[in-house]
Amino acid sequence: MTQYTIAQLLKQTAPQDVEIKGWVRTFRAKRFIALNDGSTLNNIQCVVDFENTPEDVLKRITTGAAVHIKGELIESQGQGQTVEIAVTSIVILGDSDPEKYPIQPKKHSFEFLRENAHLRTRTNTFSAVMRLRSTLSFAVHKYFNDNGFYYMHTPIVTGSDAEGAGEMFRVSALDPKNPPLKDDGSVDYSKDFFGKETNLTVSGQLEAETYAMSLGKVYTFGPTFRAENSNTSRHLAEFWMIEPEVAFMDLAGNMDLAEDFMKSVITYVLEHNSEDLEFLDQRLFDEEKTKPQAERSEMRLIDKLKFVTENNFKRVSYTEAIDILKNSKPNKKKKFNYIIEEWGVDLQSEHERFLVEKHFKCPVILFDYPADIKAFYMRLNEDGKTVRAMDILFPGIGEIVGGSQREERLDVLKEKMAALNIPEEELWWYLDLRKYGTAVHSGFGLGFERLVMFATGMGNIKDVIPFPRTPQNAEF
């Protein structure tokens, strides 16, 4: 007798003797167990011969219980499945008290399930989301591996806070109550574990550049952190980031890479997780129906994914985009919360979504942003006021990718750092890349959870990572 997973079992031909272990999702009419083992969204129906099963066993077949079933795989009598198991033996491995088990066979709110994040993958929605997250991760690694990139692990604990991408968390092993102090009263970090003040990384990009300038094509995929007190549906204090970095590649190549990458990983999940996607597509559709017409999405989930894989991304300079926005209806009628008046302002999510969803009706890559609103390491254009930055905007989500060609000229980079008071000693190694064999190079960053939100249609970023870290919450 072979022990299969349910995913395998559902593809077997009947009849044959089988055994299976899993968890009871529902048990109805003392007869029909819907059994799940996580290998697929689908349950297998196990038909219990209740007349010949002791009452005390039947009582223990409750939602959440772990069971070991032996029986015959047969063609299903009922609708909704092709095969089912005629149970000949059932052993209860682990009980689940129906009075206490938090995951009842009914609809729970996402808020409630967040408080039970250790159990929420026992629901269809969260098992589908986390399977998709896993597939997306693999698609990321596969894409880069297939295209000659090397995966590198950039450090999590960092002694440099130069990038300035956001507020950082301090990492320390000093006595928190009585830290050693210097003569001037400040904390003496030379006595700390690393001999200096250290923080959790906000980005692996600068380190990734060092490897791009030797190995050619590299990428990071690791956790990054922001100590920002924003408790929104789009922010996490701890999230995973993907950052490719490529030597000898300019901004146009960077756009090509990002577009190809995004299309490739989304195609991969469309091909490999159709059941989970169809379930999430329906879930989102049902949820949208409860909203007022005006707030509903025009596209269903799978349509939105195909919209990305099947359309060329429209490339538009920031300057063009500002013109479009300035002359747009919502701007003239003051429907935007932030009215666009002049060149140089940062775009808000409402502007990005207008460009993607209303104006161009396709994914958009904005490029050549004003230098003043972008990071110090971005390549200054010949106009002296814009940098070779790019942002990719997606329907429903706005910015999903941010990248740039990097400033490869030592003198220009030093000037920029000086203007922003970034000490050269902090980034001596980063400057070395411009001293020894510098060259054009580019890369981008993608917040992985944004991608998972897009691919699953989930509206809250807390629901696409196993155990979210947010202000006031580090449970589990």
Next chain:
Amino acid sequence: MTQYTIAQLLKQTAPQDVEIKGWVRTFRAKRFIALNDGSTLNNIQCVVDFENTPEDVLKRITTGAAVHIKGELIESQGQGQTVEIAVTSIVILGDSDPEKYPIQPKKHSFEFLRENAHLRTRTNTFSAVMRLRSTLSFAVHKYFNDNGFYYMHTPIVTGSDAEGAGEMFRVSALDPKNPPLKDDGSVDYSKDFFGKETNLTVSGQLEAETYAMSLGKVYTFGPTFRAENSNTSRHLAEFWMIEPEVAFMDLAGNMDLAEDFMKSVITYVLEHNSEDLEFLDQRLFDEEKTKPQAERSEMRLIDKLKFVTENNFKRVSYTEAIDILKNSKPNKKKKFNYIIEEWGVDLQSEHERFLVEKHFKCPVILFDYPADIKAFYMRLNEDGKTVRAMDILFPGIGEIVGGSQREERLDVLKEKMAALNIPEEELWWYLDLRKYGTAVHSGFGLGFERLVMFATGMGNIKDVIPFPRTPQNAEF
């Protein structure tokens, strides 16, 4: 004219017009550039027509300089390569001052290169090591993906310090000089970012168990941390760990999985990185020659890898191993630093290596360890004194994998926690797994850097991770 990487170029047929960008490794006789772009260990030879190249360009062709070369790919005249490029045009993209460039075309000490970790992948050894590290990472993901496992990202910042696997780093956003205090004078972490005291994770296992008990087969692959002040060649404060966890799998299944996994990922690098491995094999062989005969390894690197893939791992109980060690020559002759006298002691690296290298001459899995020397979550055997733990021992390195069947019985687990003063409130969610649908489950942990050390033959763990974090060091 197609722009190839050097890896691609070396497989092209001559003659054809080509262009290439890369960094000069050496330039000799004003004629022969050894050019590298990181895509392979191998350089491509570019032959400069020095009589028709301006002297000021020739002068700038220095080690480390970035260049853009056009020319004709031709069959090589010289030895050591099949094709080379007859250069028709060379543009210097980025200079490299030969007086200042730290990476000279000579042998540098690993200590020196550690101080220049941002440039060390410009050497053969470190580019080979980091390419192998990347391939191994991909092999890990591929193995689990091919075998129906889901990748999960367990949290890095954790509010629980229950596992007790080692000293932890504190993560905080409080003012380090004047943290808010409670009435009793202790730090008031309720005012900190997460509303409680938080640390960097030492393991994702407990969280992985929550997903195994719903999705069936899962694994983590992420950074973990130890704030231990041990500055050795085998310890890092920040390292990457792989932790699979499988529902309905017992200790025997766990051993099968670990053996199959280790063989699979090592086979993968043998098949995909032969050039890098051959280089590292020779490097290690040369290094070993400088050692006294008695300290030299009996096997070359590639032989050692094949030794793992081609031999069944010998499974031996801790009790048997103690008997073997007690009666061994080095124990009787008091050659061990730690003499084995009685059942119950923890094994040292010298004992592990004796078992693998001298006694069994194959990889060894020790299992059923004394409960007292293992973690609280390991499944207690019926004898009441051993637990279903396993360690895998490898030649040259000792313990490389540690795992166990997990205690699935609520009452036994609670007793164990009580005995170790682990409060139940800390791990309420972990206990929930035993309350609702508990079942036999198992998993193991593998320090990724140990695997990279084994696969590359590098002797210091600081040399197999891009930017090592160790006591007094968080540079870059």
